Amino acid sequence: MPATKPLPSGFTLAIIGCGKCAYILLEHVLGDLGDRVCPIEFVVGDNVEAARRADAVVLSCHPHQGSEILRVPGMSEALADKLLLSMLGGVSVTTLEDSLYAKSAGAVPSLGRCHIIQAIPNVAAARKKSITVVGDRSACMPDEALELGQEILRRIGDHAFVGTNQMAAATALCASGTAFFSWLVEAMVDAAVAEGIERSEATRMAALTMAGAAELVVSGEDPAVVTARVTTPGGATARGLAVLEHSEVKETVAIALRATTLKIRS
Numbered sequence: 001m002p003a004t005k006p007l008p009s010g011f012t013l014a015i016i017g018c019g020k021c022a023y024i025l026l027e028h029v030l031g032d033l034g035d036r037v038c039p040i041e042f043v044v045g046d047n048v049e050a051a052r053r054a055d056a057v058v059l060s061c062h063p064h065q066g067s068e069i070l071r072v073p074g075m076s077e078a079l080a081d082k083l084l085l086s087m088l089g090g091v092s093v094t095t096l097e098d099s100l101y102a103k104s105a106g107a108v109p110s111l112g113r114c115h116i117i118q119a120i121p122n123v124a125a126a127r128k129k130s131i132t133v134v135g136d137r138s139a140c141m142p143d144e145a146l147e148l149g150q151e152i153l154r155r156i157g158d159h160a161f162v163g164t165n166q167m168a169a170a171t172a173l174c175a176s177g178t179a180f181f182s183w184l185v186e187a188m189v190d191a192a193v194a195e196g197i198e199r200s201e202a203t204r205m206a207a208l209t210m211a212g213a214a215e216l217v218v219s220g221e222d223p224a225v226v227t228a229r230v231t232t233p234g235g236a237t238a239r240g241l242a243v244l245e246h247s248e249v250k251e252t253v254a255i256a257l258r259a260t261t262l263k264i265r266s
């Protein structure tokens with residue numbers, strides 16, 4: 001996991017839409033402060049005021065509410081020159097910018113534009129293990145705004161940059177992927193239980209085996225090399241792998257990822 005640097009002294013972060021996803025981020029932002037005292041304010045019913053008081057804003061409401069929140073009079077001024085970290089799945093930076101600046105019909109607003117980053121974390125953020133997908137960004141994003149956005153995201157794990165065109169597939173891989181890998185653990189556990197291993201122990205063993213394999217790959221080993229290392233020709237693992245290859249599991253995984261990607265794009 002990447003090391004975090006302290007956020008700037010006196011820095012104020014506003015969270016608009018502090019539900020499940022943002023609460024986890026907030027927990028880790030506060031956790032990282034250690035003994036430093038940090039006042040928390042609740043601004044009820046006035047998102048513009050919350051944005052106005054902040055140095056940077058996280059937007060984490062439901063995707064369909066984002067435009068409505070940003071369209072409110074005064075919001076574009078409240079966000080001028082600030083970072084807006086959007087966690088809204090499937091909502092592009094262009095859509096958010098249109099909501100903020102539609103009235104100025106593309107003209108440069110009197111105050112500076114805000115700097116929007118689209119970042120989609122996954123549920124492992126709860127354990128600071130999210131691989132957050134960072135896609136769309138405002139044009140001409142200053143380095144400091146991007147660095148600040150990354151620093152906030154480091155509180156919940158690591159992140160990866162992808163192009164706008166890869167955003168849907170990357171969200172399928174990283175956000176939906178958590179469900180796919182958990183589903184695979186479940187299948188392994190069911191199979192182990194059928195072989196007589198007690199369920200809770202099988203769950204722990206399967207999960208740690210997956211984490212171990214992941215750790216090897218994360219540390220730089222090629223997944224195919226890890227597979228080959230475990231597989232003696234003609235041995236027991238080779239027998240099981242042959243069943244997987246014959247069942248066209250790889251093709252089915254590709255179809256599932258494609259279906260998820262298309263749904264995210266739609």
Ligand SMILES: NC(=O)C1=CN([C@@H]2O[C@H](COP(=O)(O)OP(=O)(O)OC[C@H]3O[C@@H](n4cnc5c(N)ncnc54)[C@H](OP(=O)(O)O)[C@@H]3O)[C@@H](O)[C@H]2O)C=CC1
Binds near residue numbers: 020022087089120
């Ligand atoms: N959950 C996840 O794992 C992930 C979620 N996301 C994205 O994060 C976003 C939030 O998801 P999640 O945390 O699960 O959803 P939640 O429903 O838990 O949170 C949404 C929050 O937004 C608040 N809200 C609604 N309308 C407004 C408004 N007008 N002004 C201010 N706040 C408002 C809601 O308050 P109230 O309850 O009072 O209506 C609620 O607290 C979504 O856009 C989702 O796509 C992205 C990646 C992963």
